[in-house]
Amino acid sequence: MLYDASPIFKLGHVAANFAILDAARDHPKIHIVDFDLSQGVQYASLINAVSERSRHRSLTLLVNITAVCDPTMPYNTPSTVNNLKIIGDKIVTLASRFGVPVRFSVLNRRASELERASLGCEAGECLAVYLSFALSRIADESASPANPRDQLLRRVKSLGPDIVKLVEQEMNANTAPFATRFGEACGHYGSVLDSLDATMSRDDRGRFRIERALGRKASNSEKGHTFVLKASCSG
Known part of the structure; x- marks a missing residue:
């Protein structure tokens, strides 16, 4: 999706x-x-x-x-x-x-x-x-x-x-300190979310599902999980 x-x-x-x-x-x-x-x-x-x-x-x-x-x-x-x-x-x-x-x-x-x-x-x-x-x-x-x-x-x-x-994603989710990970996660996932405006309306149910999944991935990356794009890449 x-x-x-x-x-x-x-x-x-x-x-x-x-x-x-x-x-x-x-x-x-x-x-x-x-x-x-x-x-x-x-x-x-x-x-x-x-x-x-x-x-x-x-x-x-x-x-x-x-x-x-x-x-x-x-x-x-x-x-x-x-x-x-x-x-x-x-x-x-x-x-x-x-x-x-x-x-x-x-x-x-x-x-x-x-x-x-x-x-x-x-x-x-x-x-x-x-x-x-x-x-x-x-x-x-x-x-x-x-x-x-x-x-x-x-x-x-x-x-x-x-x-x-x-x-590849332009974000370090593995080795960077928490503050750096947090900033890079906000920049990366913020850009991905903003890009949805080009193809989907804000009230699209499909967009809601995508945003919810991306929110989980962003949270995982801030915690320093190594494998952060599994669902996004398979979708």
């Missing part, structure tokens, strides 16, 4: 998708490694843009999407793999309507075990890593001595991607 209602998230994904297309301008294939597929709505603008590019260049651009399901991540559950496959089928169906060939797969493996071979990377393709609202929900050195967030970033770097697509 938040993605549909707030232009902030759509604009973030659209800008990131065009960055991917720019990185892939000299490649016949795009391979996207996605660490948080969520509901897959972010791919609608990419599919539309690929369709337009293929039409103007008379060249079909192949898209390969690999959704990584790391069983150690807190937002992944035993049912996540099946859910990802269902969402992937919807993405493939949408792409077929635009004449864009999309291959979708799910890789149930720890991020620390990822390699180009296990991802099925091919020669000549543009490798893009999609980190959309994932880092803010992974523990850093302040929450875990293992620092899984930096481990993930090091593994991503080792893959040698052509581009890393990062869409």
Whole structure:
């Protein structure tokens, strides 16, 4: 609901998708490694843009999407793999309507075990890593001595991607002192709430549900919880 209602998230994904297309301008294939597929709505603008590019260049651009399901991540559950496959089928169906060939797969493996071979990377393709609202929900050195967030970033770097697509909240909800967390939470969630004025009236019941959920997330971030965007990103 938040993605549909707030232009902030759509604009973030659209800008990131065009960055991917720019990185892939000299490649016949795009391979996207996605660490948080969520509901897959972010791919609608990419599919539309690929369709337009293929039409103007008379060249079909192949898209390969690999959704990584790391069983150690807190937002992944035993049912996540099946859910990802269902969402992937919807993405493939949408792409077929635009004449864009999309291959979708799910890789149930720890991020620390990822390699180009296990991802099925091919020669000549543009490798893009999609980190959309994932880092803010992974523990850093302040929450875990293992620092899984930096481990993930090091593994991503080792893959040698052509581009890393990062869409993230501009707010520190993990390591900052309370006063700083409080101020940043007010600024971040205040901007998100204000953005709803562009698409929804103040008396819209859907808006009430979104504002209530955002209020809970804002409260959690002020308390210093590590995983503050779970409901917002999935909605």
